Amino acid sequence: MPFFIEVVLPLALPKPFTYAVNEAEYAFLQTGMRVAVPFGRNKIYTGLVLNKHQNPPQLYEAKDIHQILDDFPLVTQNQLDHWLWIANYYMCSLGEVYKSAMPGGFLLESETLITSRPDFNAQSEELSDDEYLIYEALQKQSALKIQEVVSILNKKTILPVINKLISKNAVSLQEEINEKYRPKTIRYIRMQQEFLQQDQLSELMEVLSRAQKQREAVMLYFQLQASDKQPVTVKKLTEAGATAAVIKSLIDKEIFEEYYLEEDRVQFEGSDNAGFSLSQKQQQAFDEIKTSFTQKDVTLLHGITSSGKTEIYIKLIEEYIAKGKQVLYLLPEIALTTQLVVRLTAYFGNQVAVFHSKYSNNERVETWQQVLSGSEKARVIIGARSALFLPFQNLGLIIIDEEHEQTFKQADPAPRYHARDAAIVLANSNEAKVLLGSATPGIETYYNATHGKYGYVSLNERFGNVMPPEIVLIDLKDKYKRKRMTGHFSDEMTDAIAETLYNGKQVILFQNRRGFSPWVECMTCGHVPQCPQCDVSLTYYKYKNALRCHYCGYHIANPTNCHKCHSTDLNTKGFGTEQIELELKSLFPNKNSWRMDQDTTRGKHGYEKIIDSFKNREIDILVGTQMLAKGLHFDNVGMVGILNADNMLYQPDFRAFERAYQMMVQVAGRAGRKDSRGKVFIQTYNPLHNIIRQVTDNDYDGMYKEQVYERHNFKYPPFYRLIRITLKHKDYEKLKDSALWLYNMLSQNLALPVLGPEEPGINRIRNEYIRTIMIKIPGGITLGNTKKTIEKILGSFDAVPQYRPVKVTINVDPY
Template sequence: MPRYARVLVDDSAGKAFDYELPEAVAAVLQPGARVRVPVRTRTALATVIELLEETDVPGVKLISEVVSAEPILSPLLLKLGAWISDYYCCSLEAAMKAVLPNVIRKAEVGHQTRLFARLAREVEEEELEKLRKKAPLQAGVIDHLTEAAQPVSVTELAEKCDASHAVVQALVKKGLIVTEAARVERDPFGDESFVHAAPLAMNPEQTAVFEHVRRAIDHPPDAAPKPLLLHGVTGSGKTEIYLQAIQLVLERGQTAIMLVPEISLTPQTVERFKSRFAATRHEVAVLHSHLSEGERHDEWHKIRDGRARIVIGARSAIFAPCANLGLIVVDEEHENTYKQEETPRYHGRDIAVLRASMEKCAILLGSATPSLESFHNAQTGKYELLRLIARVDDKKMPFIRIIDLRMESKKHGAILSERLITAINDRLTKKEQTILFLNRRGFSTSLICEKCGHVCECPNCSVALTFHRAAARMVCHICGYQAVAPQKCPECRDPGIKYTGTGTEKVEDSVSRLFPKAVIKRLDADVMQRREAFRETLTAFRTGKIDILVGTQMIAKGLHFPNVTLVGIINADLGLHLPDFRAGERTFQLLTQVAGRAGRGDVEGEVFVQSFTPFSPSIQHARHHDFDGFWEQEIEFRRQWDYPPFTHLVLIIVRSAHQQRGSFSAETLHRRLKEELPPGVTLSEPAPAPLEKSHGSYRFHLMMRTRSIVRLSRHLRAVLDKLTFPEDVFVTVDVDAYQLL
């Protein structure tokens, strides 16, 4: 029998400590349980990660309290956390914080209870008439409870019947009603009802793909099936395959996780899933960072208790405590939002593949534009490739036209080209809808003085401030710094300061002036501050109340609007010329995804792509919906320069408020890493980051590439553990980095 427990104390900088087990729980305590342990002069919450029969630590203290003898983390999730720590070169505590949500770690957050009232007995009509005369409020409560025919919360009685606490207590004393406390789930979707939607008939192409998925779900229990990569063009019916595959898993008594790349896509996905599974009473749980603490607490426990067998959410939902997992679906698997940009810098898609392997369950990765890493895995046999090459119901792919802005700007320099304006007019006449896409918020992207050349820049970051006209302020989209927009140049006081560049706010303004009778709405982070704003806008657009929707990448993927027949991409070049080897891939993916919003109904769609570099391979391949052509060209570039997927890329960021101190620390780290560098590792010289200053800190990059990431991670950790940096110098390690700015 184990006598000791190795625990990971919350906020302990990743250090594990040994404690003695109380005799009363020694036989039942399991790894993954939560305990309270003495730490110096206080007690702290901790997670049991291992049980021991012996320990060589002197003076071991006794565990103070067992918060939960049953494991709150399964052995598999503990193993997953340890793997993240090792692979992504971070502390075990940081990894466990990702696996176990903070709201579950905190002991003070619990289940919500509410007081309910119900009839204690049937109230005779004569008795009720007396109440109506002497105590009408009490009679109103009786009427409401009789009509409801089920317990009603005391809060609702106060709202509907104007019944105070005294009114309720009076009825309790008379023996007419009974009150009792009951646990109430904090539902992110409240009282919203979902109309049942039956499964759709699948075409032969979908049916063939579904058979492959069925075989993966039916695999022998002693081995993990090969991951499936579903490459399906936009509108080809990938979601229906996800839904029917999950239904199959539920019929077998198993659970499923559905990952979506962004929180903004979650409401529409949840609506489709709840509508589909409402009749079968399979509960759907939602996990993402925009939930309140109480909602996240209840959703997590709903999953752990087995009441919810379908989990939908962003990347963190991959750590949902599902038992008997049968299927993981990663929708839009190419999206870089699956990559966490703070420690631990894990990739949700890759963790999903690993968890599926550990759980020995099926995993389905879907995208119209697969990442080069996933497609390379399919080409080399690590994944099984499935294809949907046609849209459902034989709908045609949208026709894409390229507008050369070099020619348009010589004509009139307007935001919208003449051909795009004509096309929008045509759609308005036909009562069809239009989406205009620009991946830049604000009104003007910079303010520049024509006389002295001064540009209004953020004092904390190496970027120009963006002018937001509605707020009359300049805003930094990196750190959030704000300032009042100047009337004169801050440098030379000349009044001729000029607003340059275009954001979604300016597009909305321009389109409103061009089409004054059209209903136009903007969908970006600036106007989506309210929690329900995104869902309300999409609902209005779906029901035809909006003619033209202007937005950023929020509207670029995953949304299905049959009446959208025109998509205009205002400037396709914005992300194309960044100093990042993935810039071409991202541009191709974004253009293809945005274009895919058009022509999903009965009318063929049309897409206008405005660009100053119309002959870019990314734009031309997107124009022809030619993923294979883009893949062949891009993979050759990656092979030639030894970039992923042929190597693992590790980005080390050194940042400091003092430029010289940060530079010196980066050079010192580079020198130490170079000593005893593992074979097959390429180490770049330290250099200022493309975005040199961010949030008040100067940033320096060291880039490493290798084919053996585990060996490199261990070498990195050994070097970093031995080095001591100044207090204001911070070093982060990003394994398989996606953002190089």
């Protein structure tokens, strides 16, 4: 009787595939194990077993699997159910969720290997120069990878050469699987047992009397063992003064013996002075949260900036760990994990694990395995949105800090999920609780909390009774008119920075745009250099003296004259963090200014270096983009400056005002967190704007009521759900026709508001034109049926031959 397994592949395929297995494999395999399977033309992928059965596929012949890769399931049934929910809700394939969820170290890569055939006779066949080079290389090593052949021949088109060699039976191709993850091993040494007796030891010293360095190495070994009372690593011995060559000689003489032990790549240590007690207001909020959890699974903690939400989280985590539960702590930015890891590991020691994309493949694999095995080292998991996909064994609590942040939403590639919403579903399936924390909650979250869907706890007093910062508005129009500007700094802002620095305090300046200036303009003809592949102007970077596109990475040297009229009168327009940093260096030459944006935090420890330097007061003024607006905690910040509030307000997005309010309040909250009252200076051309007034008065309710009224009128969340369909193609006319066809089909088949097809603000990226269609679904209508109709229409769209090349992406809850 035949045996089969259903396998999901890490590809955007609509359904799993069936593979044949023998009886022994069928008995051994379980759901959640990985198998290496052939797919397509000579490619091997890492598939995940979904289930086992004995029904052969009707439409194709089931292939045999290559090998089983696991001894036990790496993915739990609960995880698979959650992945299926994400695939269904966000309208993508299970394969895309699987690829996004698994660390790259678990997804094996198949690499084509070229091997020489033993029966081939080079004398009897005529080989060209290129063919002979490959043949000769294969005589020196057993196999070559495609990439190695490219470097040997120094040309990219190598397949014709390989094909000729295959036709002459000189070489053959084979697929090899590389297991990417390797445990980290530490090299230790120990003295051979026979030399540990006293008489043998003195004899050994006599033997080594002529080899002075080897004798010293043996003495160092005993000193280290006596002082540390633990096994001695080779690294420690070399740091103590012994050279690698001396250690090797002692191993060769069989005096030392080397051995290896596996070790975790990331380890944390606790601190003895990390204890604290909650203030009266914090204790009150803590008790209210616990009461709320008895009635509601999700609770919103609405605590103003610097009210001490993290301390409440720590006390809650402590209670759940004591019950033997796992806790997931989600943060919107990797930059935040850096500071939080320090605080939590000081308190919980090595019970904390971290999971995000700046960690290496091997480190993420280790965290995955620790969570799967319910290890003591992974009681608290801190991570960005991808940590949702971990194989939790006993999840008790999910904390989502800064829950309003848009970075919780995955933009590309699929699955385009929202971590906050997916976490609530995950908690529900694990019977866990969710705590959402924010000083400026998202409007949908606040709506759910005030309408009884979520619990609600408020914390409206700063920790230690520190006063909220004083907010000062600066009218830029008036300052420019009176010529009281130096670069992009008003006299008021410059004086305030000088005074803050004089008082020994630090300054944070916020400008939500990186680079030196957003564009360069010819003052003679008005030409602005554009990206040839995208519909955007190129951003100017002064330190590289280059123009760069932020969408596709295209870059050119900064032109010395206009590309259109050849005039040399070029000028930069607008300003970014790089320009502010340079202006600060001329305004305050004796002070250390630094910037924190995507360009300065590229490395794994990029965030840590800047945050640590600022915390240690090595940096006086920190300029940054929205990374600074998140929950970073610095005791010594006396002043925060927002250099231009207006570019946040006027965005083509229904959330623009909500986001501008959140951003400004969050940035303002970095000031005066310890003892003295901080100051916030906001430069704007429109000081009477409603949002700026609400920020000044810290009037969240006023902002919420105004925005909810508008959302209700214009059919936006939380009253309507949105599904955005994006179409992309290189041919403008073909895209226009296909978008119109799709729009007509959707509006005829859905009795719902369908808007579009619309050209977005940036209507061409990487040489592809873009059109969007927006579908609005009222609260009372079930999403499931609407999605089925959309999928059916998209199936028809794909069946039209001339529309098939058009790329279609679906984004559910796009904002």
